Amino acid sequence: MSERSTTAGARALREAFDAAFAAPPPAGQRQDEVPLLVLRAGSTRVAVRALETGGLLPPGRIEPVPSGRRELLGVAGIRGTLLPVYGLARLLGVEDAGEVPRWLLLAGGSARVGLAFGAVEAYRRVPGAALEAASGAAGALREVVQVEGGALPVVSIPALLREIGLS
């Protein structure tokens, strides 16, 4: 970004901001736009439908509990409730190399679980056509989405929850 764009950008931002209020609210959220969260879990980058989640939160303190499931990282207190926290990378079968989970996806509707992962890379609203069915899909990774930087597998949260035996 050049020096020109920064100063020009401020004015443009203000104008765009102001214009947003002047415009009528959109008729409806464009139904074909799918909000995606591009995450990094372990060593992979995956995309997740944002609306399949209940929220994106910092995990706080994950208290490890003894469990037979390796994917269960522990429990954490979220908004006054104790939630089990699973490692997304481990659930996906990917090495997480002991990364400290920085974010947590709330998932599972009423039976809330937390899916911990390393980093949020981007938030994208992509047209629904960009989501393609992946060939050889297995488990929760059924779709592929084209974003800048290549194709990303899309993790289906409900499928993932079903895999771990929840809801």
Added chain:
Amino acid sequence: MGERFTFSHKLAGALGAVVAIAVALAGVAVYALRDVVARKDEVIDISSQRMVDTERLSSLVWQKVAEARLYLLTGDRRYLGAMQEARDRFEALVQTLEREVQTEEGRQLLKDIDRAEEDHQKAVDAIVAARTPESRADVLAQNLERQVGPARQKLLGLLGRFVDREERLLREQRAASTEAAARAIRLLIALTVAGVVLAAVLAVLLTRALSRRISGAVQHVQSSSAELQASAGQQATGAKEQATAMAEITTTISELLATSRQIAESAQRVAAVAAETAGAARAGDATVRMGQESMGSIRRQTDLIVNHMLELGRKSQQIGGIVEIIDELAEQTNILAINATIEAAGAGEAGRRFAVVAEEIRKLADRVGGSTKDVRTLIEEVRAAVNTTVMATESGSKTVDAGARQFGDVAASFGHIAGLVATTTEVAREIELSTKQQTTAVEQVNVAISNVAQATREAEASSGQSLQTASQLADMSRDLARLVQPKVAA
């Protein structure tokens, strides 16, 4: 023969011996001759004289008688005087004979003759006295004969006996003298033979000794002359070599002189160049000092720049901190907006407007993130530029330091050069001085060399002469050898 005696002694001795023998021979001969001569003299002179005298006595007697007769005949008194004179002569002769005669017999005879003469004279005197002028000559003559005759006959007989005796004596003396002469001859012959033998022996001995000594001496002389020739030859060769060496030395010395002059000239040039260099060094020193001053000002400027740059870096770091805060805020806003979208989606239709706002907030957050990214990029660029500048200024500062050090080195070098130049000038002067001294010394050596060369030439000439002398000596020794032994070659 004793070696104490030199050959001349020996020769003198031998010749002396021969001469002595000759002298002895001569003495003996002289003695013998004298003896013979004496005897013969006696024979010839004395005895003959005696014979003659004796015969003269006879004639004097007859003369006496004749004078008496004449007086008797003539009566001239002159004849008496003549007769007396004859008688006197007779007496004188008898006395003479008496002196000369040596034997008793002779003396006796002479005495008898004397008496007989006296008798005769008496008789004659008697006759003479008896003469008168009238006397007849023939009577007188007869008287004379008659009276004087016997006395005369006796006298004459005695005289005759004396003469016979004298003849006998003469013969005896002649025989004796002949015998003496023969003896003398025999003695002389014997002595001559002895002398010849001795002389021959001496000659042989001397010759042998002489030839030995001469041969030895000749060999010595020959070997000495050969040695002399050799040494003269060597001397000549050595003199030639020395002359050659002298010539080489002279050439070398000339080259040395030329080189010395060149060195002196070079030293002068060096001194001149050193003076120029000193001037250049001084000028360079001034330039260096100016350079150092500007270096100092550059350094100060550079330090200012660096400080400004570091300040800039710190400020950009602060900006970076703020940007990070903004980034964090944007991210948190993003998250909250996402959550708001999710909640809004869960709220259904009622959350639609809320979703829109949430989306706007999220877009805003994105923009902020983009802007902060830009800012961060800019900050990075600024910090990179600051680093680059600092590094550049540092490297520049280092360069300046290096330049200052180099200037310092250059100044030191100039100082060093000035010192070296001073030393060089000093050394050049010393070189010039020493080359002048060297030139003087070399010229002296040159003179000495030419003297030596002269001496060498003279030595060469003299050695040539020595060679010649040696050759002559060799020839002379050969001649000498030939004197002794004709077969002896050189």
